[in-house]
Amino acid sequence: MSIDFYKEFGEYGFLANYSPHGFYQNGIYYPTVEHYYQSEKFDNPNIRDSIITAKTPKEASMIGRDRTHKRKEHFRDQKLQVMYEGVLEKFRQNPDIRSKLIETRNQIIREMTVKESYWGVGPDLDGENHIGQILMNVREQVKKEVLDTILEEAKKEKVYVIGHHHPDPDSVFSSLVFTHILRSFGIDAVFAVRDEEFVEKKMIDDFLKEDYEMIDDYHDKKFILVDHNHLDGIPKENVIGSIDHHIITNEVSNLIEIEYASCGLLLYDLFRNSYDFSDDERKLIGLTVLSDTEYLVSSRFGEEDRQLYQKLNCGIDVGAAQKKYFETTDFSDSISDNFHKDYKEYDYNGYHIKRSMITSYHDGWEEHYTDYILEIEKNDINLLIWCDYESKTTFVIYQGKEYVFPYFTTSTNLVLKYLEKQKVL
Ligand SMILES: [Mn+2]
Secondary structure, three states: OEEEEEOOEOOOHHHOOOOOOOEEEOOEEEOOHHHHHHHOOOOOHHHHHHHHOOOOHHHHHHHHHOOOOOOOOOHHHHHHHHHHHHHHHHHHHOHHHHHHHHHOOOOEEEEOOOOOOOOOOOOOOOOOOHHHHHHHHHHHHHHHHHHHHHHHHHHOOOEEEEOOOOOOHHHHHHHHHHHHHHHHOOOOEEEEEOOOOOOOHHHHHHHOOOOOEEOOOOOOOEEEEEOOOOOOOOOHHHEEEEEEOOOOOOOOOOEEEOOOOOHHHHHHHHHOOOOOOOHHHHHHHHHHHHHHOOOOOOOOOOHHHHHHHHHHOOOOOHHHHHHHHOOOOOOOOOHHHHHHHOEEEEEEOOEEEEEEEEEEOOOOHHHHHHHHHHHOHHHOOOEEEEEEOOOOEEEEEEOOEEEEEOOOOOOHHHHHHHHHHOOOO
């Protein structure tokens, strides 16, 4: 799959040089990349000024393309570099679209212009696509800069690496592996958890070989969040950065938020070229993937994840692990206990989402389903995601309405996006 954009329109219009995301370079404000690029063609300050102050990027482009103006002598040799610098500053100085660019993961980016075979893909889709290339290079660069900022900040004092409440294997193992990675960079990192109400406790008990610190007072400490960028009680100024595999919020600065099967797998992809993962760490990461994708079946486990999981080479027997650890909701427990076992809060489009997830496996789940729906309000939940493993169906109940997905998904983000499309959120 590739990310295709056409001019400044549509979901990916922010990638275009005409998109209204200004930035400063050497003390001068440029309203768009187009203003910057066109003005850099000239030495004459009057022409430069007329471009920089042009009302629209189109006007800037028209002045810049006017062949009666004398261009810099070697501009042709510099133009790729000039374009790169403009695009880089645009994304460095606009954190909202910087996050969006990072969210495009490792996908190919293409500018779909029929007229341009140099900057874009051209009429036969075989153009040089230099803009797309530059955007992909900028994506790597800004991702690296966010990571570097987190590492630099973390070097200053002790940091606690922590996941979400009711920690699941992804939250726990990712925090642990990231703690190791941070220590390899000379950082005084502490492996921490928020509480001991573990989800899939059996797996955690069997594979967790290191002690954690339990933290419930978030003052006077610095944190790096893993697997959950919702602050959830941690003062914002105490958070150095966050790495999460769900695209949910932008409430934390220094945020790397990319859709991956698990946070462990995202960490693996971010650091596999700069950190030597041990066999044990590979196994822990493999387990985060199994746990977060219901043993490699959920819709969250995409093709890119599959390839990365193979590269990880974690040596886990998936069938045996599933037999041993796959936990579905135990209906002999009370409804409110089950509602709070896999519970998370999200802020989405200004809505506060309190979601619970139930997973059923065996026949007879239907009789429980009705009972649970009736208890939703009483338990202060507003989103219930019910995944039935056997029929590979997902039922979503939000504000008393039911939505049925004919496949198995444990991705809250996917569900929220769907509700957004339905104009519910
Ligand atoms: Mn996770």
